[in-house]
Amino acid sequence: MSMTEADRARAPRRRDARERRDKLLAAARSEFAARGVDASLERIARNAGVAIGTLYRHFPTRMDLLLAAFEPRLQEFLGDATEVAELDDPWDAFVRYLENLFRAQAGDRGFNDFLSRRFPGSPETERIHDELCHQIGRLLARAQDAGEARPDITLADIVTLIWSNGRIIDATAATAPDAWRRHLHLMLDAYRAERAHPVPEPPLTEKQLYDAMVDLSKAD
Template sequence: MTVSAAPDETPGRQPEPGLRADAERNRDRILAAARRLYATEGLGVSMASVAREAGVGKATLSRRFASREDLITAVFADRMDAYAVAVAEALADPDSWHGFTGYLHAVCAMQAADRGFADVLTMTFPAAKALESRRAEAYHGFVELIGHAQDSGRLRPDFTPEDLVVLLMANAGVVAATADAAPDTWRRLVGHMIRAYATPGTEVPPLPDGPTPTALYRAMIRLGRPGNG
């Protein structure tokens, strides 16, 4: 039995302009839908949910993005670029300690702004080569930044790159738990951690205010509801 190709995928000829435009519109709708869902719900969202949110069929989604990793790479390409740029800007800071603490704030703020990106920074996607390449670039820059800050005598000598991963994991959890009720709670966490990373006598930024008891209670109530982690 001969299987015909879809009109926009016929071998040997270019799709008609109208079909190309439709395909591009579908791709844009899928990316916009995935961004919305990932930002509010994290990466646990299914591909079927993305298709429904975009108003397209599963087959259309699969033609545009063959795998979950392909979709995640496309959605977060600009954020991974910003992640790599953040460490480059920190390295360019003539005050290595300021660059180091500024980088921590910048990356944790990126997590707070987008739950999906919070997940991306604490997971690996071996099949997503472009995404992992940007992550590796940022990682190597951060290793260099650590060395400069330690050479200045203001970052603890026992701080390691893995400590950043631990911070990002902790921050992702705080963001997920408090985003609705106390969205600035992550700032308090980062403030405490910077104090822990600093050598004795190092000047550290003022500690941000913590969540109010009422806001924290609302966050705890939300976590206790079925379906919330």
Template structure:
């Protein structure tokens, strides 16, 4: 009986170490980083990792779910901005800034990870918020009328590509790239687009 309480405390500490280690390793190496690297970062045996998190999905949800929920908070703030264009730009910029800081979350945003209820719920909420932000900016006349939500997803993917290509030499270059892209989305800059937007199904396949 004297060992029961310390064991529970040890298990909780190991779980917390693994969650923090997973977030850090995913940040550096992406979502598909070896689990052995995470165990090593946490200072525990790989068996301990599997005892606490029997599947990669459970670990991903525990480590990156809070980041997905943070993304929802940022989008809610953008949706409540007084100026519709400012709210739209805020949403895109804040999303990309989170991607720049957290490579693992950028991977989660682009992929469908099964059995991640926290992330899935956050992504569903983000989808609704993004549509509301887009609709509001269009109705204000500031955002070009032919932009669809899939276009914004592709735009943020492009920013991620810029981050990956320039992180070592100019880590803020993505902000310049994004500013150019945002200027192209203003209604007064609009020209007819040469191809239709992706459908949501096409976007999932592309990701």
């Protein structure tokens, strides 16, 4: 079928639109990685060489841009997590998962923010967070059932570890970018079943955890 004059006229416009979208995504990934999820959209548009109106035509909301920018990293992480979950040793699987998760945090401030917060107005981010929580819960339960992880550790304890790791990354990124690994493995040592001792404070409830993550998204 031959291309009509109208088709020929539209093809360059579609190509230009794809190129502008690609430039916006590249600028967004760079800016979110450096400055977090609250990075200036105007700066992203400027770095991409387009007007802010062009950004909004491609991505009507900040969350649309965030999801598009983070999609490759999320898909890579979720794919790696599926492989890790199939490891025979439950403790090794739990440790590998957290190492991969925290390594992703360390390499991208925006991804760090994304992991640490909840965005209840976005069904897609809620779905992604739920999937991450289910993965952590399954791996933790396997390690606990095997008698390798202490039985009183909860998902909330892992999320608070993600929060503390984010602060460590912020503090040491310029001077000791791998310092987070020491903290993680010190904490993992404390999570082993044979290290278990009574603790004076109960874990956060599911509601307390969720509300705290939502509050973080409002903080800035």
